[in-house]
Amino acid sequence: MERNINFDKWKWVQINKNDLGTMWEQETTPSGWETTIRRNITNCVKVHGGIDGEMSVNGSLIYRQNVDEEEDRQIFHFYLTSQTLVTIDLEFTAMKQISAEMLLRQLDKCDNAVDGFLFLLGELVNDLLVEIDQFEESLQSLMWGVKKRNEMRTLEHVFTQRHELMICKNLLIPIQELKMAIEEMDFPNVNNGEIFTRTCKRIDRAQVLLREYEQELDTMIHLEEVISSHRGNEIMKTLTVLTTVFTPIMALGALWGMNFKNMPELKWQYGYLIALLLIITSTLLLYRYLKTKGWTGDLLKGKKRGSFFK
Template structure:
Protein backbone atom coordinates (compact mmCIF):
# COMPACT_ATOMS: atom_id res chain seq x y z
CA UNK A 1 0.00 0.00 0.00
CA UNK A 2 1.25 3.49 -0.86
CA UNK A 3 -0.23 6.67 0.57
CA UNK A 4 0.56 9.85 -1.37
CA UNK A 5 -0.48 12.89 0.67
CA UNK A 6 -0.38 16.22 -1.17
CA UNK A 7 -0.41 19.18 1.15
CA UNK A 8 -0.68 22.79 0.02
CA UNK A 9 3.07 23.26 -0.44
CA UNK A 10 4.75 19.84 -0.30
CA UNK A 11 4.17 16.08 -0.57
CA UNK A 12 4.44 13.14 1.84
CA UNK A 13 4.79 9.68 0.30
CA UNK A 14 4.36 6.70 2.61
CA UNK A 15 5.58 3.40 1.16
CA UNK A 16 5.00 -0.04 2.58
CA UNK A 17 8.15 -2.16 2.86
CA UNK A 18 7.13 -4.88 0.44
CA UNK A 19 5.87 -2.50 -2.25
CA UNK A 20 7.84 -2.10 -5.47
CA UNK A 21 9.05 1.39 -6.22
CA UNK A 22 7.43 3.41 -9.01
CA UNK A 23 9.20 5.27 -11.81
CA UNK A 24 8.55 8.61 -10.06
CA UNK A 25 10.11 7.37 -6.82
CA UNK A 26 13.16 6.02 -8.62
CA UNK A 27 13.70 9.32 -10.37
CA UNK A 28 13.25 11.35 -7.19
CA UNK A 29 15.60 9.32 -4.98
CA UNK A 30 19.25 8.27 -5.58
CA UNK A 31 19.83 5.21 -7.75
CA UNK A 32 18.96 2.00 -5.90
CA UNK A 33 18.06 3.78 -2.65
CA UNK A 34 14.61 2.20 -2.29
CA UNK A 35 16.08 -1.26 -2.83
CA UNK A 36 19.09 -1.00 -0.55
CA UNK A 37 17.58 1.01 2.30
CA UNK A 38 15.20 -1.79 3.18
CA UNK A 39 18.19 -3.89 4.23
CA UNK A 40 19.12 -1.45 7.00
CA UNK A 41 18.38 -2.81 10.47
CA UNK A 42 20.26 -0.17 12.44
CA UNK A 43 20.41 3.63 12.67
CA UNK A 44 22.05 5.19 9.65
CA UNK A 45 21.94 8.92 8.85
CA UNK A 46 23.38 10.21 5.59
CA UNK A 47 23.72 13.68 4.05
CA UNK A 48 24.31 12.91 0.35
CA UNK A 49 24.51 16.55 -0.70
CA UNK A 50 22.66 17.83 -3.78
CA UNK A 51 20.51 15.21 -5.52
CA UNK A 52 18.93 16.43 -8.75
CA UNK A 53 19.74 19.96 -7.62
CA UNK A 54 18.05 19.56 -4.20
CA UNK A 55 19.46 19.28 -0.70
CA UNK A 56 18.61 15.93 0.93
CA UNK A 57 18.91 13.89 4.14
CA UNK A 58 18.24 10.14 4.49
CA UNK A 59 18.20 7.01 5.60
CA UNK A 60 17.06 4.92 8.64
CA UNK A 61 16.06 5.62 12.24
CA UNK A 62 15.08 3.28 15.10
CA UNK A 63 12.40 5.17 17.02
CA UNK A 64 11.19 2.53 19.48
CA UNK A 65 12.98 -0.33 21.26
CA UNK A 66 11.78 -3.04 23.63
CA UNK A 67 13.90 -3.09 26.79
CA UNK A 68 13.70 -6.89 27.05
CA UNK A 69 14.38 -8.02 23.47
CA UNK A 70 17.14 -6.58 21.31
CA UNK A 71 15.51 -7.62 18.03
CA UNK A 72 12.10 -6.17 18.99
CA UNK A 73 12.36 -2.63 17.66
CA UNK A 74 10.59 -0.29 15.24
CA UNK A 75 12.52 1.36 12.45
CA UNK A 76 11.54 3.58 9.55
CA UNK A 77 13.43 4.75 6.49
CA UNK A 78 13.15 8.21 5.00
CA UNK A 79 14.32 10.43 2.20
CA UNK A 80 13.89 14.15 2.78
CA UNK A 81 14.16 17.11 0.42
CA UNK A 82 12.73 20.60 0.65
CA UNK A 83 9.52 19.66 -1.19
CA UNK A 84 9.12 15.93 -0.60
CA UNK A 85 9.22 13.55 2.36
CA UNK A 86 9.32 9.86 1.49
CA UNK A 87 8.99 7.40 4.37
CA UNK A 88 8.95 3.62 4.57
CA UNK A 89 7.15 1.99 7.49
CA UNK A 90 6.25 5.23 9.30
CA UNK A 91 2.48 5.11 9.71
CA UNK A 92 0.04 7.12 11.78
CA UNK A 93 -0.03 4.24 14.27
CA UNK A 94 3.65 4.91 15.01
CA UNK A 95 2.63 7.92 17.11
CA UNK A 96 1.15 7.21 20.55
CA UNK A 97 0.29 10.69 21.82
CA UNK A 98 -1.34 12.37 18.82
CA UNK A 99 -4.29 11.20 16.64
CA UNK A 100 -3.95 10.92 12.83
CA UNK A 101 -6.33 13.80 12.07
CA UNK A 102 -4.26 16.17 14.21
CA UNK A 103 -1.07 15.00 12.45
CA UNK A 104 -2.58 15.74 9.03
CA UNK A 105 -3.89 19.13 10.13
CA UNK A 106 -0.54 20.17 11.60
CA UNK A 107 1.43 18.91 8.60
CA UNK A 108 -0.84 20.83 6.23
CA UNK A 109 0.09 24.03 8.11
CA UNK A 110 3.83 23.57 7.55
CA UNK A 111 5.63 25.41 4.76
CA UNK A 112 7.89 22.63 3.48
CA UNK A 113 8.74 18.94 3.80
CA UNK A 114 11.59 19.58 6.23
CA UNK A 115 9.29 21.34 8.70
CA UNK A 116 6.81 18.50 8.28
CA UNK A 117 9.50 15.93 9.00
CA UNK A 118 10.69 17.94 12.01
CA UNK A 119 7.12 18.00 13.31
CA UNK A 120 6.90 14.20 13.00
CA UNK A 121 10.32 13.83 14.62
CA UNK A 122 9.22 16.07 17.47
CA UNK A 123 6.19 13.86 18.08
CA UNK A 124 8.42 10.77 18.20
CA UNK A 125 10.59 12.57 20.77
CA UNK A 126 7.40 13.44 22.66
CA UNK A 127 6.57 9.72 22.84
CA UNK A 128 10.07 9.15 24.23
CA UNK A 129 9.50 11.88 26.82
CA UNK A 130 6.36 10.06 27.99
CA UNK A 131 8.44 6.91 28.48
CA UNK A 132 11.00 8.98 30.38
CA UNK A 133 8.22 10.24 32.68
CA UNK A 134 7.24 6.64 33.40
CA UNK A 135 10.91 5.89 34.05
CA UNK A 136 10.95 8.80 36.52
CA UNK A 137 8.10 7.24 38.53
CA UNK A 138 9.91 3.90 38.65
CA UNK A 139 13.13 5.64 39.68
CA UNK A 140 11.29 7.43 42.51
CA UNK A 141 9.99 4.10 43.85
CA UNK A 142 13.46 2.63 43.55
CA UNK A 143 15.04 5.53 45.43
CA UNK A 144 12.76 5.03 48.43
CA UNK A 145 12.98 1.25 48.10
CA UNK A 146 16.72 1.52 48.78
CA UNK A 147 15.87 3.45 51.93
CA UNK A 148 13.09 1.19 53.21
CA UNK A 149 14.25 -2.31 52.27
CA UNK A 150 17.79 -2.56 51.01
CA UNK A 151 18.36 -6.07 49.69
CA UNK A 152 19.65 -7.98 46.67
CA UNK A 153 16.34 -7.62 44.80
CA UNK A 154 16.66 -3.83 45.05
CA UNK A 155 20.15 -4.01 43.55
CA UNK A 156 18.83 -6.07 40.64
CA UNK A 157 16.13 -3.44 40.11
CA UNK A 158 18.83 -0.75 40.05
CA UNK A 159 20.65 -2.44 37.20
CA UNK A 160 17.37 -3.07 35.34
CA UNK A 161 16.67 0.66 35.54
CA UNK A 162 20.21 1.37 34.39
CA UNK A 163 19.69 -0.83 31.32
CA UNK A 164 16.37 0.84 30.53
CA UNK A 165 18.05 4.25 30.74
CA UNK A 166 20.77 3.11 28.35
CA UNK A 167 18.10 1.97 25.87
CA UNK A 168 16.46 5.42 26.01
CA UNK A 169 19.81 7.11 25.48
CA UNK A 170 20.49 4.79 22.55
CA UNK A 171 17.23 5.94 20.96
CA UNK A 172 18.01 9.63 21.50
CA UNK A 173 21.57 9.65 20.13
CA UNK A 174 20.61 9.06 16.44
CA UNK A 175 17.82 11.65 16.79
CA UNK A 176 20.44 14.16 17.92
CA UNK A 177 22.59 13.15 14.96
CA UNK A 178 19.62 13.66 12.64
CA UNK A 179 19.07 17.14 14.06
CA UNK A 180 22.72 18.00 13.36
CA UNK A 181 22.42 16.54 9.85
CA UNK A 182 19.49 18.86 9.11
CA UNK A 183 21.52 21.78 10.45
CA UNK A 184 24.44 20.69 8.27
CA UNK A 185 22.26 20.49 5.17
CA UNK A 186 21.11 24.08 5.84
CA UNK A 187 17.68 23.90 4.26
CA UNK A 188 16.43 27.43 3.43
CA UNK A 189 14.20 29.01 6.10
CA UNK A 190 14.32 25.88 8.30
CA UNK A 191 17.14 26.11 10.84
CA UNK A 192 15.73 29.30 12.35
CA UNK A 193 12.10 28.27 12.11
CA UNK A 194 9.62 27.73 14.94
CA UNK A 195 9.14 23.99 14.30
CA UNK A 196 12.89 23.36 14.17
CA UNK A 197 13.39 25.31 17.40
CA UNK A 198 10.57 23.43 19.18
CA UNK A 199 11.84 20.04 18.07
CA UNK A 200 15.40 20.91 19.14
CA UNK A 201 14.15 21.98 22.56
CA UNK A 202 12.32 18.69 22.99
CA UNK A 203 15.48 16.79 22.06
CA UNK A 204 17.52 18.90 24.50
CA UNK A 205 14.91 18.36 27.24
CA UNK A 206 15.05 14.60 26.75
CA UNK A 207 18.84 14.70 26.84
CA UNK A 208 18.90 16.74 30.08
CA UNK A 209 16.40 14.40 31.76
CA UNK A 210 18.28 11.25 30.75
CA UNK A 211 21.56 12.76 31.93
CA UNK A 212 20.04 13.78 35.29
CA UNK A 213 18.43 10.38 35.84
CA UNK A 214 21.69 8.70 34.89
CA UNK A 215 23.45 10.69 37.61
CA UNK A 216 20.76 9.67 40.12
CA UNK A 217 21.22 6.02 39.22
CA UNK A 218 24.98 6.38 39.54
CA UNK A 219 24.46 7.86 43.01
CA UNK A 220 22.24 4.94 43.99
CA UNK A 221 24.80 2.46 42.68
CA UNK A 222 27.59 4.25 44.59
CA UNK A 223 25.42 4.18 47.71
CA UNK A 224 24.88 0.45 47.26
CA UNK A 225 28.63 -0.07 46.91
CA UNK A 226 29.29 1.88 50.12
CA UNK A 227 26.60 -0.04 52.01
CA UNK A 228 27.85 -3.40 50.72
CA UNK A 229 31.44 -2.53 51.62
CA UNK A 230 30.38 -1.40 55.09
CA UNK A 231 28.35 -4.55 55.66
CA UNK A 232 31.26 -6.72 54.56
CA UNK A 233 33.62 -4.89 56.91
CA UNK A 234 31.14 -5.23 59.78
CA UNK A 235 30.77 -8.95 59.17
CA UNK A 236 34.53 -9.50 59.07
CA UNK A 237 35.01 -7.35 62.17
CA UNK A 238 32.31 -9.25 64.04
CA UNK A 239 33.79 -12.64 63.14
CA UNK A 240 37.28 -11.47 64.10
CA UNK A 241 36.18 -10.05 67.48
CA UNK A 242 34.09 -13.12 68.34
CA UNK A 243 36.94 -15.43 67.41
CA UNK A 244 39.40 -13.43 69.53
CA UNK A 245 37.10 -13.12 72.54
CA UNK A 246 36.38 -16.85 72.66
CA UNK A 247 40.00 -17.85 72.14
CA UNK A 248 40.61 -18.40 75.96
CA UNK A 249 37.56 -20.69 76.17
CA UNK A 250 38.69 -22.75 73.18
CA UNK A 251 42.33 -22.87 74.31
CA UNK A 252 41.63 -23.86 77.92
CA UNK A 253 38.84 -26.21 76.84
CA UNK A 254 41.28 -27.94 74.47
CA UNK A 255 43.93 -28.10 77.21
CA UNK A 256 41.69 -29.72 79.79
CA UNK A 257 40.00 -31.91 77.23
CA UNK A 258 43.20 -33.95 76.80
CA UNK A 259 43.33 -37.55 78.05
CA UNK A 260 46.86 -37.67 79.45
CA UNK A 261 47.15 -39.83 82.59
CA UNK A 262 49.24 -37.35 84.61
CA UNK A 263 47.30 -34.06 84.78
CA UNK A 264 47.68 -32.55 88.28
CA UNK A 265 44.69 -30.18 87.79
CA UNK A 266 42.34 -33.15 87.81
CA UNK A 267 43.18 -33.82 91.48
CA UNK A 268 42.57 -30.25 92.67
CA UNK A 269 39.65 -29.85 95.03
CA UNK A 270 38.65 -26.48 93.54
CA UNK A 271 39.96 -27.17 90.05
CA UNK A 272 36.57 -26.76 88.34
CA UNK A 273 35.90 -23.40 90.02
CA UNK A 274 39.40 -22.18 89.24
CA UNK A 275 38.98 -23.22 85.57
CA UNK A 276 35.66 -21.36 85.26
CA UNK A 277 37.05 -18.22 86.92
CA UNK A 278 40.15 -18.35 84.71
CA UNK A 279 38.08 -18.65 81.56
CA UNK A 280 35.68 -15.83 82.51
CA UNK A 281 38.48 -13.54 83.70
CA UNK A 282 40.67 -14.03 80.62
CA UNK A 283 37.67 -13.50 78.33
CA UNK A 284 36.68 -10.27 80.07
CA UNK A 285 40.24 -8.98 80.12
CA UNK A 286 40.63 -9.71 76.40
CA UNK A 287 37.33 -8.02 75.59
CA UNK A 288 38.30 -4.98 77.67
CA UNK A 289 41.59 -4.78 75.80
CA UNK A 290 39.78 -4.84 72.43
CA UNK A 291 37.30 -2.25 73.70
CA UNK A 292 40.08 0.04 74.92
CA UNK A 293 41.82 -0.16 71.55
CA UNK A 294 38.53 0.68 69.81
CA UNK A 295 38.57 -2.48 67.75
CA UNK A 296 35.02 -3.56 68.63
CA UNK A 297 33.50 -0.42 67.05
CA UNK A 298 29.69 -0.36 67.33
CA UNK A 299 29.15 -4.12 67.17
CA UNK A 300 27.10 -4.18 70.34
CA UNK A 301 25.14 -1.02 69.56
CA UNK A 302 21.69 -1.36 68.06
CA UNK A 303 20.99 0.28 64.70
CA UNK A 304 18.07 2.56 63.96
CA UNK A 305 15.07 0.95 62.31
CA UNK A 306 15.29 3.19 59.21
CA UNK A 307 19.07 3.04 58.91
CA UNK A 308 20.63 2.42 55.47
CA UNK A 309 23.20 0.13 57.14
CA UNK A 310 20.87 -2.20 59.01
Protein backbone atom coordinates in the same frame (compact mmCIF):
# COMPACT_ATOMS: atom_id res chain seq x y z
CA MET B 1 1.37 -0.71 0.30
CA GLU B 2 2.17 2.80 -0.91
CA ARG B 3 0.30 5.84 0.32
CA ASN B 4 0.80 9.29 -1.24
CA ILE B 5 -0.33 12.22 0.87
CA ASN B 6 -0.36 15.48 -1.08
CA PHE B 7 -0.49 18.45 1.23
CA ASP B 8 -0.97 22.01 0.00
CA LYS B 9 2.76 22.75 -0.26
CA TRP B 10 4.59 19.41 -0.16
CA LYS B 11 4.27 15.65 -0.58
CA TRP B 12 4.61 12.69 1.78
CA VAL B 13 5.11 9.18 0.37
CA GLN B 14 4.54 6.28 2.78
CA ILE B 15 5.86 2.87 1.67
CA ASN B 16 5.98 -0.61 3.11
CA LYS B 17 9.47 -2.13 2.89
CA ASN B 18 8.11 -5.28 1.25
CA ASP B 19 6.70 -3.22 -1.64
CA LEU B 20 9.98 -1.57 -2.62
CA GLY B 21 10.65 -1.58 -6.32
CA THR B 22 7.04 -2.18 -7.34
CA MET B 23 5.01 0.61 -5.72
CA TRP B 24 7.56 3.40 -5.77
CA GLU B 25 9.31 5.44 -8.42
CA GLN B 26 12.94 4.77 -7.71
CA GLU B 27 14.28 7.84 -9.51
CA THR B 28 13.00 10.10 -6.72
CA THR B 29 15.83 8.92 -4.46
CA PRO B 30 19.62 8.55 -4.72
CA SER B 31 21.03 5.64 -6.64
CA GLY B 32 21.43 2.53 -4.50
CA TRP B 33 19.30 3.80 -1.62
CA GLU B 34 16.74 1.05 -2.10
CA THR B 35 19.44 -1.64 -1.83
CA THR B 36 20.94 -0.01 1.26
CA ILE B 37 17.73 0.19 3.26
CA ARG B 38 16.81 -3.42 2.52
CA ARG B 39 19.71 -4.59 4.71
CA ASN B 40 20.02 -1.69 7.14
CA ILE B 41 18.84 -2.47 10.69
CA THR B 42 20.67 0.28 12.59
CA ASN B 43 20.51 4.05 12.89
CA CYS B 44 22.25 6.05 10.18
CA VAL B 45 22.06 9.55 8.74
CA LYS B 46 23.50 10.79 5.43
CA VAL B 47 23.46 14.30 3.98
CA HIS B 48 24.34 15.14 0.40
CA GLY B 49 23.44 17.30 -2.56
CA GLY B 50 21.07 14.75 -4.02
CA ILE B 51 19.94 14.59 -7.63
CA ASP B 52 20.58 17.79 -9.64
CA GLY B 53 22.21 19.34 -6.61
CA GLU B 54 19.04 19.25 -4.51
CA MET B 55 19.74 19.17 -0.78
CA SER B 56 18.58 16.01 0.95
CA VAL B 57 18.90 13.98 4.12
CA ASN B 58 18.32 10.24 4.21
CA GLY B 59 18.91 7.33 6.54
CA SER B 60 17.26 5.04 9.07
CA LEU B 61 15.96 5.62 12.57
CA ILE B 62 15.05 3.18 15.36
CA TYR B 63 12.09 4.79 17.11
CA ARG B 64 10.78 1.95 19.29
CA GLN B 65 12.77 -0.57 21.36
CA ASN B 66 11.58 -3.27 23.73
CA VAL B 67 13.60 -3.08 26.94
CA ASP B 68 13.55 -6.88 27.35
CA GLU B 69 14.17 -8.06 23.78
CA GLU B 70 17.05 -6.75 21.66
CA GLU B 71 15.45 -7.77 18.36
CA ASP B 72 12.02 -6.36 19.25
CA ARG B 73 12.38 -2.92 17.70
CA GLN B 74 10.75 -0.67 15.12
CA ILE B 75 12.83 1.11 12.50
CA PHE B 76 11.85 3.34 9.60
CA HIS B 77 13.82 4.66 6.66
CA PHE B 78 13.48 8.14 5.21
CA TYR B 79 14.50 10.34 2.32
CA LEU B 80 13.94 14.06 2.78
CA THR B 81 14.11 17.04 0.44
CA SER B 82 12.57 20.46 0.88
CA GLN B 83 9.34 19.44 -0.89
CA THR B 84 9.21 15.64 -0.57
CA LEU B 85 9.34 13.23 2.33
CA VAL B 86 9.60 9.50 1.67
CA THR B 87 9.22 7.18 4.67
CA ILE B 88 9.38 3.41 4.73
CA ASP B 89 7.82 1.35 7.53
CA LEU B 90 6.91 4.36 9.68
CA GLU B 91 3.87 3.44 11.80
CA PHE B 92 2.77 7.00 12.45
CA THR B 93 -0.62 5.72 13.64
CA ALA B 94 1.21 4.16 16.62
CA MET B 95 2.15 7.55 18.06
CA LYS B 96 0.55 7.64 21.49
CA GLN B 97 0.25 11.37 22.17
CA ILE B 98 -1.51 12.45 18.99
CA SER B 99 -4.23 10.90 16.87
CA ALA B 100 -3.60 10.10 13.19
CA GLU B 101 -6.26 12.63 12.14
CA MET B 102 -4.73 15.42 14.23
CA LEU B 103 -1.25 14.50 12.99
CA LEU B 104 -2.28 14.86 9.34
CA ARG B 105 -3.99 18.18 10.07
CA GLN B 106 -0.85 19.53 11.71
CA LEU B 107 1.35 18.27 8.87
CA ASP B 108 -0.90 20.01 6.36
CA LYS B 109 -0.07 23.31 8.09
CA CYS B 110 3.66 22.80 7.54
CA ASP B 111 5.22 24.92 4.80
CA ASN B 112 7.60 22.24 3.52
CA ALA B 113 8.60 18.60 3.88
CA VAL B 114 11.46 19.42 6.27
CA ASP B 115 9.08 21.08 8.72
CA GLY B 116 6.77 18.09 8.37
CA PHE B 117 9.60 15.70 9.16
CA LEU B 118 10.66 17.83 12.13
CA PHE B 119 7.09 17.74 13.40
CA LEU B 120 7.14 13.92 13.19
CA LEU B 121 10.43 13.83 15.08
CA GLY B 122 8.95 16.11 17.71
CA GLU B 123 6.04 13.70 18.22
CA LEU B 124 8.45 10.76 18.54
CA VAL B 125 10.35 12.70 21.20
CA ASN B 126 7.03 13.53 22.89
CA ASP B 127 6.28 9.82 23.19
CA LEU B 128 9.75 9.33 24.62
CA LEU B 129 9.16 12.09 27.17
CA VAL B 130 6.04 10.29 28.41
CA GLU B 131 8.14 7.16 28.95
CA ILE B 132 10.70 9.28 30.80
CA ASP B 133 7.93 10.61 33.07
CA GLN B 134 6.93 7.04 33.88
CA PHE B 135 10.58 6.28 34.51
CA GLU B 136 10.65 9.19 36.97
CA GLU B 137 7.84 7.63 39.03
CA SER B 138 9.76 4.35 39.21
CA LEU B 139 12.93 6.24 40.12
CA GLN B 140 11.21 7.96 43.05
CA SER B 141 10.07 4.60 44.39
CA LEU B 142 13.55 3.17 43.90
CA MET B 143 15.20 6.12 45.64
CA TRP B 144 13.31 5.41 48.87
CA GLY B 145 13.63 1.66 48.38
CA VAL B 146 17.41 1.99 48.65
CA LYS B 147 16.93 3.39 52.15
CA LYS B 148 14.08 1.15 53.36
CA ARG B 149 14.95 -2.17 51.71
CA ASN B 150 18.68 -2.12 51.14
CA GLU B 151 19.16 -5.62 49.70
CA MET B 152 20.26 -7.44 46.57
CA ARG B 153 16.80 -7.17 45.02
CA THR B 154 16.99 -3.37 45.30
CA LEU B 155 20.41 -3.33 43.65
CA GLU B 156 19.03 -5.49 40.83
CA HIS B 157 16.21 -2.96 40.38
CA VAL B 158 18.75 -0.12 40.21
CA PHE B 159 20.65 -1.78 37.37
CA THR B 160 17.40 -2.63 35.57
CA GLN B 161 16.44 1.05 35.65
CA ARG B 162 19.92 2.00 34.49
CA HIS B 163 19.52 -0.31 31.48
CA GLU B 164 16.12 1.21 30.60
CA LEU B 165 17.66 4.67 30.81
CA MET B 166 20.43 3.62 28.42
CA ILE B 167 17.80 2.44 25.92
CA CYS B 168 15.94 5.77 26.11
CA LYS B 169 19.22 7.62 25.59
CA ASN B 170 20.07 5.34 22.68
CA LEU B 171 16.74 6.26 21.03
CA LEU B 172 17.32 9.98 21.53
CA ILE B 173 20.91 10.22 20.24
CA PRO B 174 20.08 9.53 16.54
CA ILE B 175 17.22 12.05 16.73
CA GLN B 176 19.71 14.61 17.98
CA GLU B 177 22.00 13.70 15.08
CA LEU B 178 19.10 14.18 12.65
CA LYS B 179 18.46 17.64 14.07
CA MET B 180 22.12 18.52 13.58
CA ALA B 181 22.07 17.16 10.02
CA ILE B 182 19.09 19.39 9.15
CA GLU B 183 20.94 22.34 10.69
CA GLU B 184 23.96 21.46 8.60
CA MET B 185 21.97 21.44 5.35
CA ASP B 186 20.41 24.82 6.23
CA PHE B 187 17.18 24.28 4.31
CA PRO B 188 15.49 27.59 3.38
CA ASN B 189 12.96 28.91 5.92
CA VAL B 190 13.55 25.98 8.30
CA ASN B 191 16.32 26.56 10.85
CA ASN B 192 14.76 29.68 12.32
CA GLY B 193 11.18 28.46 12.02
CA GLU B 194 8.73 27.75 14.82
CA ILE B 195 8.59 23.98 14.26
CA PHE B 196 12.38 23.61 14.18
CA THR B 197 12.74 25.66 17.38
CA ARG B 198 9.99 23.70 19.18
CA THR B 199 11.45 20.34 18.16
CA CYS B 200 14.96 21.39 19.23
CA LYS B 201 13.71 22.51 22.64
CA ARG B 202 11.82 19.25 23.07
CA ILE B 203 14.97 17.26 22.24
CA ASP B 204 17.02 19.39 24.63
CA ARG B 205 14.44 18.85 27.38
CA ALA B 206 14.62 15.08 26.92
CA GLN B 207 18.42 15.21 26.97
CA VAL B 208 18.48 17.20 30.22
CA LEU B 209 16.06 14.79 31.92
CA LEU B 210 17.99 11.72 30.80
CA ARG B 211 21.29 13.24 31.91
CA GLU B 212 19.94 14.16 35.35
CA TYR B 213 18.30 10.76 35.89
CA GLU B 214 21.51 9.09 34.76
CA GLN B 215 23.41 10.99 37.44
CA GLU B 216 20.83 10.02 40.07
CA LEU B 217 21.12 6.34 39.17
CA ASP B 218 24.91 6.51 39.15
CA THR B 219 24.72 8.06 42.63
CA MET B 220 22.47 5.22 43.79
CA ILE B 221 24.86 2.64 42.36
CA HIS B 222 27.80 4.33 44.11
CA LEU B 223 25.79 4.44 47.35
CA GLU B 224 25.00 0.74 47.07
CA GLU B 225 28.68 -0.04 46.48
CA VAL B 226 29.70 1.94 49.58
CA ILE B 227 27.01 0.25 51.70
CA SER B 228 27.94 -3.21 50.43
CA SER B 229 31.63 -2.57 51.09
CA HIS B 230 30.86 -1.31 54.61
CA ARG B 231 28.66 -4.33 55.32
CA GLY B 232 31.35 -6.72 54.12
CA ASN B 233 33.93 -5.03 56.33
CA GLU B 234 31.59 -5.15 59.33
CA ILE B 235 30.88 -8.85 58.80
CA MET B 236 34.57 -9.71 58.54
CA LYS B 237 35.37 -7.58 61.60
CA THR B 238 32.58 -9.23 63.59
CA LEU B 239 33.77 -12.71 62.71
CA THR B 240 37.36 -11.81 63.57
CA VAL B 241 36.40 -10.26 66.94
CA LEU B 242 34.18 -13.20 67.90
CA THR B 243 36.85 -15.70 66.94
CA THR B 244 39.46 -13.82 68.97
CA VAL B 245 37.23 -13.34 72.04
CA PHE B 246 36.33 -17.03 72.22
CA THR B 247 39.89 -18.23 71.68
CA PRO B 248 40.53 -18.74 75.48
CA ILE B 249 37.38 -20.85 75.77
CA MET B 250 38.39 -23.02 72.83
CA ALA B 251 42.01 -23.29 73.99
CA LEU B 252 41.24 -24.17 77.61
CA GLY B 253 38.37 -26.42 76.56
CA ALA B 254 40.69 -28.30 74.24
CA LEU B 255 43.33 -28.55 76.99
CA TRP B 256 41.00 -29.96 79.62
CA GLY B 257 39.20 -32.13 77.14
CA MET B 258 42.26 -34.34 76.78
CA ASN B 259 42.20 -37.87 78.22
CA PHE B 260 45.75 -38.24 79.54
CA LYS B 261 46.13 -40.47 82.62
CA ASN B 262 48.15 -37.98 84.65
CA MET B 263 46.22 -34.70 84.77
CA PRO B 264 46.62 -33.10 88.23
CA GLU B 265 43.70 -30.69 87.64
CA LEU B 266 41.28 -33.63 87.79
CA LYS B 267 41.97 -34.01 91.50
CA TRP B 268 41.53 -30.34 92.43
CA GLN B 269 38.57 -29.80 94.75
CA TYR B 270 37.76 -26.41 93.18
CA GLY B 271 39.09 -27.20 89.70
CA TYR B 272 35.74 -26.67 87.98
CA LEU B 273 35.27 -23.24 89.59
CA ILE B 274 38.85 -22.26 88.85
CA ALA B 275 38.41 -23.27 85.20
CA LEU B 276 35.23 -21.19 84.86
CA LEU B 277 36.84 -18.15 86.46
CA LEU B 278 39.93 -18.51 84.29
CA ILE B 279 37.85 -18.74 81.11
CA ILE B 280 35.62 -15.77 82.01
CA THR B 281 38.53 -13.62 83.18
CA SER B 282 40.68 -14.28 80.11
CA THR B 283 37.73 -13.65 77.79
CA LEU B 284 36.86 -10.33 79.46
CA LEU B 285 40.49 -9.20 79.49
CA LEU B 286 40.86 -10.01 75.81
CA TYR B 287 37.63 -8.18 74.90
CA ARG B 288 38.72 -5.14 76.94
CA TYR B 289 42.03 -5.11 75.10
CA LEU B 290 40.24 -5.20 71.72
CA LYS B 291 37.84 -2.45 72.79
CA THR B 292 40.70 -0.27 74.10
CA LYS B 293 42.41 -0.60 70.73
CA GLY B 294 39.13 0.38 68.99
CA TRP B 295 38.98 -2.85 67.03
CA THR B 296 35.41 -3.73 68.01
CA GLY B 297 34.00 -0.59 66.29
CA ASP B 298 30.19 -0.56 66.25
CA LEU B 299 29.90 -4.28 66.88
CA LEU B 300 27.74 -3.99 70.01
CA LYS B 301 26.08 -0.68 69.17
CA GLY B 302 22.48 -0.68 67.99
CA LYS B 303 21.65 0.72 64.56
CA LYS B 304 19.45 3.78 64.29
CA ARG B 305 16.02 3.35 62.80
CA GLY B 306 16.07 4.03 59.05
CA SER B 307 19.85 3.68 58.87
CA PHE B 308 21.39 2.72 55.53
CA PHE B 309 23.79 0.35 57.29
CA LYS B 310 21.37 -2.06 58.91
